Amino acid sequence: MTGRAEIEQAVIAILAQQLLLPPEDIAADARIDDLGLDSLGKVEAIFALEERFDIQVPFNANEPDQPDFDFSSVPRIVAGVERLIAQRVA
Amino acid sequence: MRRVVITGIGTVNALAADVPGTFEAMRKGDCGIGPLAFRDADRLTIRIGAEVRDWTPEQRFAAGNLPLYDRVTQYALVAGAEAVAMSGLPADLGPRGGVILGTAAGGIQTWEDSYRAVFAEGRNRVSPLVVPRLMHNAPASHLSIRHGLTGPVLAVSSACASANHAMGLALQQIRTGGADVMLTGGAEAMLCFGGVKAWEGLRVLAPDACRPFSLGRKGMVIGDGAGVLVLEAEEHARARGARVLAEVAGIGMTADAGDIVAPSAEGAARAMRAALADAGMGLDEVGYINAHGTGTLANDRAETAAIRAIFADPPPVSSTKAMHGHAIGATGALEAIACVLALTEGILPPTVGFQTPDPDCALDVVPNQARAATVRAALSNAFAFGGLNAVLAFRQG
Structure with a gap:
């Protein structure tokens, strides 16, 4: 099983790469809008998460409230990835 | 000319x-x-x-x-x-x-x-x-x-x-x-x-x-x-006695020189104004706009803002993409043909698939059903990835 700490580390590393920031500058409870990630950065980060964890993230840029995958903060992304990994294993 | x-x-x-x-x-x-x-x-x-x-x-x-x-x-x-x-x-x-x-x-x-x-x-x-x-x-x-x-x-x-x-x-x-x-x-x-x-x-x-x-x-x-x-x-x-379907009256081309994918209402509006100016066309002549109208949140909001920045009282606007799909590099040609339908037969093609008005897109989009109307002139919008905008102006022949 992939642990929560490992997922959080990967999420932060992927966001850091998109934002051109050192990972330690991204807090574990950071909100994505506060980080200033643009729309292309978002879809690139989601692609990286899918590749890293072999999951399919149900994300459509045209649904502002994202009913299927909450991309609003680091903890929400981590929880979403955890859920998708669990579904994959199941 | x-x-x-x-x-x-x-x-x-x-x-x-x-x-x-x-x-x-x-x-x-x-x-x-x-x-x-x-x-x-x-x-x-x-x-x-x-x-x-x-x-x-x-x-x-x-x-x-x-x-x-x-x-x-x-x-x-x-x-x-x-x-x-x-x-x-x-x-x-x-x-x-x-x-x-x-x-x-x-x-x-x-x-x-x-x-x-x-x-x-x-x-x-x-x-x-x-x-x-x-x-x-x-x-x-x-x-x-x-x-x-x-x-x-x-x-x-x-x-x-x-x-x-x-x-x-x-x-x-x-x-x-x-x-x-x-x-x-x-x-x-x-x-x-x-x-x-x-x-x-x-x-x-x-x-x-x-x-x-x-x-x-x-x-x-x-x-x-x-x-x-x-x-x-x-x-x-x-x-040669050919039948004239319509006049191609003007073209407006602009670039946003901004984001590679996100649309700009300002760049779109400049292209529409340029097409009108090239055609020597007054706002009151325009009876129909075939929108770029992709159905994305970003396009439809920006395009509405562009149209409303030019027209205090916009003419009917429809997106035929909900019928023929977004045919990418061909789509403007399909939409020019839809404009010919409006100009020659007085039919505004509808925006199908329409469910509920969006307050961010306050336009008469000819929802779901075609409408009869006399159209003297029409605009056809195209706003591409890369920030490239091209708008055509057509008149009755």
Whole structure:
């Protein structure tokens, strides 16, 4: 099983790469809008998460409230990835 | 400066493989979007598109020529033949005739097939016709060969604005005397596994339907097809007694020089103003706007803002993409044909799939049902990835 700490580390590393920031500058409870990630950065980060964890993230840029995958903060992304990994294993 | 008119139109698209069928479908508000049927479509997340149905190239082309034609060229040739026949063009135009055709992906199916052969199937060689099939100018070149047009012939590629840019350049060629007649428009055949896979990555495709300007919209739906228009110097058309369908009155081209994908209302508005100015067209003349109207959140909001920045009281605006799909580099040509329907038959084609008005898109979008209206002039918008905008202005002929 992939642990929560490992997922959080990967999420932060992927966001850091998109934002051109050192990972330690991204807090574990950071909100994505506060980080200033643009729309292309978002879809690139989601692609990286899918590749890293072999999951399919149900994300459509045209649904502002994202009913299927909450991309609003680091903890929400981590929880979403955890859920998708669990579904994959199941 | 010479006036330029449309004397013929032709099309192949998801609604029909000719103009009468397409007009009928637009009058009825048909939707050409359905489940994707091509190879490996079951490996896609997005499984809908506006494919050209029941396409049988072996019945349309000589067996000896078919190996040279990617589907993008096939669609262009069939649309071009219809347009030329409608126009009654003389066969001896030679250097006074040319072709400028838009396409965004060219012969992408040919790329895909040859890469599959060498990468996935381990083959060591591909057909010697791969290069002449896949090149972006193949549809334009085959139109020139088929119709004996030896003047200016080239392809234009500006993503979703390709066809509008192509028609704008063809207009300028005729105005300035580079040719008397131009075949122009666009062709696209991007509905193949690799094409849709690439679009999926951007997360802008709708999984269910295309609903421009409507609350509940989830993005764009890709379509295939071609639209070809015969543009002609007015004096040339009148001298040979051709039927004039409409005037191509102006073109406005701008670049946002901003984001590579996010649209700019300001860049869009500048293109619309430029088209009006080029056409010498007053706001009160415009009775219809065929919107870019992709059905993405970003486009529809920005386009509404652009239209409202120009028109205090905007005319009816519809997006025909919900019927024929977003045919990328061909879409502007399909939409120019929809404008011809409005100008010649007084029918505003509807925005189908519309559910609930979006306060961010406060426009009369002719929801779901076509409407009768007298249209003296129309605008047709195209706002492409890359921040490239091209708007055409048409008048009654």
